[in-house]
Amino acid sequence: MKAIPELIAYCVLLMGALVSGVAQQDIRTTATLTDRRSAYDRAIDMLKRGADTAQAIHLLELWMAAVPFDTNAARILSTAYASRGMMAEASIARSIPPDVVRIDDSRVETHYTPQVRLGTYRVLLPKNYSPKKRYPAVLLLHGNGQGPNVMIDFARALSMDSVLFICPFAPYVRMQETKQSQRNRFSASGEGIDMPDSLMSEIVDESASWYRDAYTDASTKYSIARIKPIIVGFSQGGFYAHIVASRFPSTFQSVVSIGASMFSYGRFQEYVNNLNIYGIDALVLQGTHDNVVPLQTAELIVATLKNSGVNAELVTFEGEHWPTNEAIQIIRMWLQRRLR
16 A cells, blocks of 8 residues: 555544544535535535635544545645645645546556436426327427426427427436536537547437427326327527437428527438438427527528528517517417417
């Protein structure tokens, strides 16, 4: 083992802190129902905000007691000690050796392959829902870095109380954004999982399949009318609304996108003719002051649809990325005409 004296001294240092009033209950409460961050994350936040260094040190000591070979945390703790003049403690923390020394090895190769996993979707039921009745359905896809609740709120704004809305979580977690915001942030394009750009087409295919599978699963659990559903997506969800409808044209009757992005790796041009073959029409909405997705993207989407013979309509609204009340009413009328 490496640096035994230093490691023992450091463990003694931490045990002393624990014995002198830091009980196990204190360890358990470093992540509470209202703040589920680890002791490490809370300490880093305190140091960034210039908050109480003593409390940050306390939390880092708790963390190091549980993960004694976290050399990154040890370096931060050493700096925190030094800022308070605790030079002996800073020296000990700085001497903690890594548990594993990673070396480059040409024999190690990385491969990617699809995996089967469970996903989550939420459903907004019609008012006074009864399994003895059948209800038309709408599949709602949220934007990048959001979650389905934003689309459930959107569904409520539509005031269509006899429609069943299905809102899937995008299949990937955006790691950094989730960590920073302490709220779940999701994507359908694989952020935060260290995949190369060369896999983007496969990621799109897998995500599109998941969105369709979420609808299929809901159709077995709820009393859904025989009329085909409509797929509606916002931002990245709008991009996927076009992708999913063109990949699975027998499932849907219409597609609506709001502030939709468009990326070549989606290969939409390869599948867009399926919308024409199956008679799927499209409504594309775009804010004239959108600073996330430019108006030209919506124009490109509509041109691609029309060039393939798809009945497509472009509607602009005086607003930014999120639809205005006027735009929501336009969508409402579009859905009502097709879900009778």
